Amino acid sequence: MNNKENIIKLLKALNDNLGQKRISPEVYNAQALGLEEPQYYRLLEMVIESGLVSGFSPVKIPGQSYTQYKAINPNLTLRGIEYLDSNK
Numbered sequence: 001m002n003n004k005e006n007i008i009k010l011l012k013a014l015n016d017n018l019g020q021k022r023i024s025p026e027v028y029n030a031q032a033l034g035l036e037e038p039q040y041y042r043l044l045e046m047v048i049e050s051g052l053v054s055g056f057s058p059v060k061i062p063g064q065s066y067t068q069y070k071a072i073n074p075n076l077t078l079r080g081i082e083y084l085d086s087n088k
Helices: 003-015 037-049 077-084
Strands: 054-060 066-074
Touching: 003 037, 003 054, 003 066, 003 077, 037 054, 037 066, 066 077
Parallel strands: none
Antiparallel strands: 054 066
């Protein structure tokens, strides 16, 4: 699966759970998406910086080559919904 497909899978997981009181990490984490952690966090960083999702806080781990993110109130943005709709 390529990176664009993985991004769409992540956005779809968030979109499918918008009606929940709190979106559980189990629906969009690395394991749920079938990704290794470095790839997952790098893709998550891309969608955060692109404004497709919100509600994540960066966590710097010394000696790690990528930034991890902690979910504070994960959400799909309007831009994320539009991206998802245009890439079905």
